Amino acid sequence: MPSATRKKPSAPATQARSKPKVRKTKFQADLAPSEDQMVRHLKAELEMTSNSDFLTDALTLYRWAVAERKRGHRIVSESTTGERKVLLFPRLERVAPEVTLPHVDIRWTDKELGSLAELVSVQPAEPTEALIRAMRR
Amino acid sequence: MAVTIRRLEEFDEVAGFDCGDEPLNSYLKRHAWTNQQKVSIGVTYVAVDESAPHAVLGYFTLATSSVPRERFPKKFVRGLPPYDLPLILLARLAVDRRFSGRGLGHALISEALTITMRVADEVGCRCIVTDAYPDKTGWYSRYGFIPIEGAAASGAQKMFLDVRTIRRALSSESSPAEREQAGEQGTSS
Numbered sequence: 001m002p003s004a005t006r007k008k009p010s011a012p013a014t015q016a017r018s019k020p021k022v023r024k025t026k027f028q029a030d031l032a033p034s035e036d037q038m039v040r041h042l043k044a045e046l047e048m049t050s051n052s053d054f055l056t057d058a059l060t061l062y063r064w065a066v067a068e069r070k071r072g073h074r075i076v077s078e079s080t081t082g083e084r085k086v087l088l089f090p091r092l093e094r095v096a097p098e099v100t101l102p103h104v105d106i107r108w109t110d111k112e113l114g115s116l117a118e119l120v121s122v123q124p125a126e127p128t129e130a131l132i133r134a135m136r137r
Numbered sequence: 138m139a140v141t142i143r144r145l146e147e148f149d150e151v152a153g154f155d156c157g158d159e160p161l162n163s164y165l166k167r168h169a170w171t172n173q174q175k176v177s178i179g180v181t182y183v184a185v186d187e188s189a190p191h192a193v194l195g196y197f198t199l200a201t202s203s204v205p206r207e208r209f210p211k212k213f214v215r216g217l218p219p220y221d222l223p224l225i226l227l228a229r230l231a232v233d234r235r236f237s238g239r240g241l242g243h244a245l246i247s248e249a250l251t252i253t254m255r256v257a258d259e260v261g262c263r264c265i266v267t268d269a270y271p272d273k274t275g276w277y278s279r280y281g282f283i284p285i286e287g288a289a290a291s292g293a294q295k296m297f298l299d300v301r302t303i304r305r306a307l308s309s310e311s312s313p314a315e316r317e318q319a320g321e322q323g324t325s326s
Contacts, residue, residue, distance in 0.1 A: 088143050102177040104200040106226060106266070110210065111287025112295055117213030119283060120222060120263055124299040127306030130279040131298075134247035135254075135306040 027055060065089070069096040138186050138239065140194070142248045145169055145181040150192045156231035158270075164229055165196055172198075179228055182248060184241055195232035195241040197249050201262065202226045223260075225253045227267040246280055250303055257300045264300055268293040281306075 031039065039054065048054050065087075068075055075087040108116070127135075151165050169181040184195040204222040206214065227249055232241045253265045266285070269277050274284060274294050281303075282296035 086146065090141060090143075093143060102172075102179060102200050104178050104202050104226060104228075106202050106204075108204065108208070108295075109287050109289050112285050113204065113208055113287075114210045114213060115286040116204065116222075116266075116297060117209040117217060119285065119297050119299070121213060121216040124301035124305065125281060125283065127302050127309060128279060128281045130243075131250075131281045131303065131306045132309045134243060134250055134280060135303060136309075 065092055066095055069093070139188075140184050140186055140241065140244055141190070142182055142184050142244060145173055145183050145193075145196070146191070147174070148191060149183060149185070150189075154193050154196075154233050155235070156195075157234045158231065161229055161231040164198070165193065165231070169196070169198065181229075182245075182252070184232075184245055193233070194236045195230075195245050197230040197245050198228040199249060199252060200226045200228055201256070202266075222264075223262045225256060225262050225265045227265055230267070242276070250280075250298075253300065254303055254307065257304075262300060265298045265303075267296050269296050270294075 039051075043049070043051075043054050046054075046057075048057075065075060069092045075092075077085045077087070147170060151169070154165050155162055165181070169179070172179045173181055179198045179200045181196055181198045183193045185192060186194060202224050204224070206217060206219065206221050209217060209222075230242070230245055230249065232245070250265070253262065256262050267277060267282065269282070271292065271294055274282075274296065277296050278284075280298065282298045285295040285297050288295055
């Protein structure tokens with residue numbers, strides 16, 4: 001009777017020795033003295049010694065925050081007494097969906113609807129200088 | 138002055154806001170928060186200065202809307218896509234008069250249009266529409282808003298800006314007429 005278990009063929013010696021190398025990217029940042037001090041302080045507070053670990057943790061936290069705001073969730077801190085603060089971080093607000101805008105009805109006259117239909121049917125107007133400036137912030 | 142524009146918060150200081158127009162003042166003080174958080178019929182964004190992060194210097198309110206296709210006059214329907222027309226309503230925009238002339242109106246409309254584009258990219262919308270006071274139509278025209286003819290004799294002028302025009306503005310290279318000033322303040326109701 002054949003055996004139910006099969007022996008795995010042993011890997012060639014070279015394959016077993018050399019794991020595929022993960023290429024790491026070097027990350028370098030120019031920090032202002034105050035930011036550098038902040039990093040050192042945070043690392044000490046978090047009992048971290050490695051900059052890489054610090055960056056990895058910060059990245060995890062940032063990625064989480066971005067994911068939460070992308071889902072439209074607000075990031076709130078709550079004190080022991082129940083006082084709440086909402087995190088408002090301009091860069092995060094850029095990823096927050098605005099699809100939560102409510103829907104309202106507008107009153108239109110028939111003539112306005114005709115005019116609106118005409119406007120959406122034709123080629124769009126060229127942007128004005130002020131509009132270009134407004135969108136180039 | 139380092140201005141940030143963000144959503145209205147519950148404890149923002151709105152009591153002292155004065156744009157010189159009572160309905161716009163009153164909306165911010167009495168209805169904006171309720172409309173945003175409780176009944177969800179409009180989201181208000183406020184401009185605040187870093188030095189006093191809860192004192193509102195200016196605001197605008199946005200909502201989405203749509204026009205059912207069957208409501209358009211028959212002669213135009215054939216040229217339109219076979220769907221309702223989704224749009225953004227810029228319901229209000231005002232700047233406290235103590236801070237007028239500092240580019241807040243421009244910053245507010247700029248943010249309103251940026252949000253419009255985000256909505257257009259995420260869920261689709263065809264245009265932004267506002268009800269402008271007659272004396273503010275010139276200000277909106279500078280940004281490319283076009284008057285929609287046929288308003289009832291109520292005083293407000295509906296104005297239209299195509300999302301495709303805003304998209305073109307986004308992809309525009311530097312403009313020779315940047316020196317042109319866009320004006321500072323606009324209000325709509």
